[in-house]
């Protein structure tokens with residue numbers, strides 16, 4: 545019964561003047577049903593990130609790739625089964641998304657402490673915030689109460705998650721589809737202040753940006769030569785390069801400064817400055833100049849992204865195992 549064990553003893557947050565329940569997410573969701581939830585998540589993250597700093601980046605990305613497909617419902621965590629075609633095999637995810645073992649470990653500890661109470665979708669949201677904080681980035685009050693999907697969508701994963709060679713117009717359109725605007729696009733792209741990308745995702749910029757066998761002219765020269773050495777014209781597709789080579793495990797605003805210097809890794813990073821649509825150029829400059837402004841907007845935009853069509857109340861379920869529907 546999904547009404548039991550909820551933070552406020554009902555199916556929704558306390559309502560407004562009318563006293564009617566509302567069904568949105570709210571930060572105190574597990575206050576009574578699993579008060580230790582946050583501590584458990586952070587303790588697993590601390591160990592995982594100490595062991596491998598990149599894990600913070602991988603977990604932040606998982607939440608993004610979840611929310612852009614059917615909303616933040618942990619659809620990305622489902623493995624192939626008789627009824628599920630896993631999103632893990634989509635073009636943006638295959639051989640690329642990672643961190644599932646850490647999510648499993650968090651889920652196992654939460655099931656021990658508070659059986660079938662904390663959803664996998666909320667675990668992804670808590671892991672994304674915790675990873676940001678543990679990497680030196682901002683924190684925010686995290687709305688909770690998402691429930692888990694009983695479905696996944698490989699095709700939506702292929703269609704909704706922006707590819708690295710997107711034009712700026714394409715990025716804006718794909719974010720708009722999720723109710724996110726240009727401010728969100730630029731701030732959330734700042735997630736690339738941590739983590740790495742495979743050669744396959746930026747190779748086109750080095751060898752054939754416009755179908756003319758020439759590199760992307762916006763690439764700064766020494767950076768370009770460096771990238772060529774890790775990403776040869778043929779082969780090496782799985783070689784990796786930091787998205788922010790100056791501070792790849794620190795959540796800061798260097799990502800935006802690098803873009804100004806022609807040292808952004810992906811085409812989708814570069815076009816925020818040079819794509820000539822809307823005011824993304826001004827935003828890149830503003831975040832490069834003012835880290836605090838970036839942190840504040842990143843937090844706001846993460847809350848907005850985390851609110852993309854969540855399942856609440858009697859919709860969906862709380863999975864026992866994040867990889868399987870109950």
Ligand code: HEM
Pocket residue numbers: 598600601602603604605608639640641642706707708709710715729732733735736738739740741742743745787810812
């Ligand atoms: C704006 C459109 C975006 C595009 C085109 C994009 C594209 C990519 C690509 C191609 C990679 C490398 C994947 C690989 O080589 O396997 C990557 C990595 C990453 N992305 Fe994005 N991304 C976008 C937005 C975001 C957002 C909104 C976030 C989070 C707020 C994010 C967080 C990350 C992180 C942290 C990594 C590194 C993951 C790791 O090291 O495991 N990205 N992204």
Ligand SMILES: [Ca+2]
Pocket residue numbers: 609610611612613614615616617618619620
């Ligand atoms: Ca999803």
Ligand SMILES: [Ca+2]
Pocket residue numbers: 737738788790791792793794795796797798799
């Ligand atoms: Ca950084």
